[in-house]
Amino acid sequence: MESRKNSDRQMRRAGGRMKTRSPSVIVIGGGFAGISAARTLQDASFQVMVLESRDRIGGRVHTDYSFGFPVDLGASWLHGVCKENPLAPVIGRLGLPLYRTSGDNSVLYDHDLESYALFDMEGNQVPQELVTNVGITFEQILEEINKVRDEQDADMSISQAFSIVFSRKPELRLEGLAHNVLQWYLCRMEGWFAADADTISAKCWDQEELLPGGHGLMVRGYRPVINTLAKGIDIRLGHRVTKIVRRYNGVKVTTENGETFVADAAVIAVPLGVLKSGTITFEPKLPEWKQEAINDLGVGIENKIILHFEKVFWPKVEFLGVVAETSYGCSYFLNLHKATGHPVLVYMPAGQLAKDIEKMSDEAAANFAFLQLQRILPDALPPVQCLVSRWGSDVNSLGSYSYDIVGKPHDLYERLRVPVDNLFFAGEATSSSFPGSVHGAYSTGLMAGEDCRMRVLERYGELDLFQPVMGEEGPASVPLLISRL
Structure with missing residues (x-):
C-alpha cells in the first residue's frame, strides 16, 4: 500500500x-x-x-404517486418564477408546468389575497373586504415591527414585537372577527417559517432574498x-x-x-x-x-395532510382558511384542484400544531384535518385516500427547514x-x-x-488557471451560482 x-x-x-x-x-x-x-x-x-x-x-422533496397522480409531500413551490432563480432553467428545459399562485407583493408570500376564502368557526364566510383590510393592517404591523427592532439592540420574537406595536399604536389592535383574521395572517406567517411567532427573530425575519416573479406550484411535482x-x-x-x-x-x-x-x-x-x-x-x-x-x-416543522376526494365540493379558490382567536387554532387548506385538476385538499399545520399532530396516528391526523374542513363545509364528503407527512419525527430529516x-x-x-x-x-x-x-x-x-x-x-496541482470556470462551458442545465465569500 x-x-x-x-x-x-x-x-x-x-x-x-x-x-x-x-x-x-x-x-x-x-x-x-x-x-x-x-x-x-x-x-x-x-x-x-x-x-x-x-x-x-x-x-425533503418527495413526490408521491399513490393516488394515481403526483402529489408533493414536501416542497412543492418554486419561490421566484424568474430567470434569476437558479432552478428555473432546469425546470423550463424539462417543460414542467408551473401554476402561479401570487405576484411579487403578496403579504402572505406564496398567495395573493383574492385567492382565499376564509371562514369563522361557525362556517360563515368572512367578507372579502374585511380580509383585504386586515391584510393591510398586517402589513402596517410588520412595518412597525421593523421600526421597533431598529431602535433596540436586543433581539425579540415576532410575538414580543407585536405586543410592543400594539402598545404604541393601539389603533392597530383589532377586535372580534377582525382579530381572528389577523391571527390567521400570523398563522400563515408561521407556516412560512415552519415555526411559532414566539421563536421567530424580529431582527432577521425578512433577511431572506425574495426573488421576483411570484411563486409557482410544481403541477407535476x-x-x-x-x-x-x-x-x-x-x-x-x-x-x-x-x-x-x-x-x-x-x-x-x-x-x-x-x-x-x-x-x-x-x-x-x-x-x-x-x-x-x-x-x-x-x-x-x-x-x-x-x-x-x-x-x-x-x-421548524410544517407538515401536509393530503386528502383525496371523489369530487370537488368546495369553493374555486386556491386556499380555504379557518380563522380563530389564536394562530394555533387557525387552519388552511391548499386546493390542488385549481392547479392540477385533481379533487385534492392539502391541510398544512406548522410549528407547535404540527408537532402535536405528529403524535397522532395517520388515521387520527387525517380525521383531525377533516374535522377542520367540516367546520367550514358541514356537508363535506369524507376523503377516499389520505397521505400524512411527518418531517419532524422522520429520523432522516428531523424537521422541515431552517429559520x-x-x-x-x-x-x-x-x-x-x-x-x-x-x-x-x-x-x-x-x-x-x-x-x-x-x-x-x-x-x-x-x-x-x-x-x-x-x-x-x-x-x-492540477488546477488549470486558463480553463474556463465551470458553468461557462459546462452543461447549461447546471448554472453556477457564484459564492458571496
Missing part, C-alpha cells in the same frame, strides 16, 4: 496529469443539495458516490427534476452515515451497517435537524464556530456553509439568501461542488 502511495506521488510530481485515478468525492445526502453537488463534480470528471440513508432520493439531475450518478440508497473521519489526504466515511468508503473529500448535504441530532460523529470534532452554527440555527431564532445572527447560514478542510457543506440551511427553499438547497449544492472541485484540484 505504501509503495503504491509513493508511486502515485511520484507520478503526480513528474507528469501532473499522469496519476492513475480521478479525484474522488463522497456526497452524504441525496436531496437537492447533495444531488446538485454530485452532478457538478461528476460533470467535472470526478469519481462521485452519493450515500443516502433513505430508500429514495430527494430528501418535483420528482422529475431530481431524477434528471441524478441520472448516471452512483447513488447508494439505504446507506446511513454514522462517522466521518477527515485527514489531510482524504476522508473516510462509515455507515450504520459498518461499511467504509474513502475519498479525497466529502460534501455533507444532510438536513440541519440531522446535524443537530449528533447521529453523525466527526473525527476530529468540527470547529467550535461550525458547531455553534449547527446548534444556533432554528429548524432564524431569537437572539442569533443571520450569518449563521454562511458559517454553516464554509468548508472545514476537505469537508464541504450544502443544503437549504447553508443558504443565507434563500434558506428553507429548494432553489436554496440546489444553489448551495452547486457552490459546494465547485468549491470542492477547486480545492481538490488545487491540492493535486
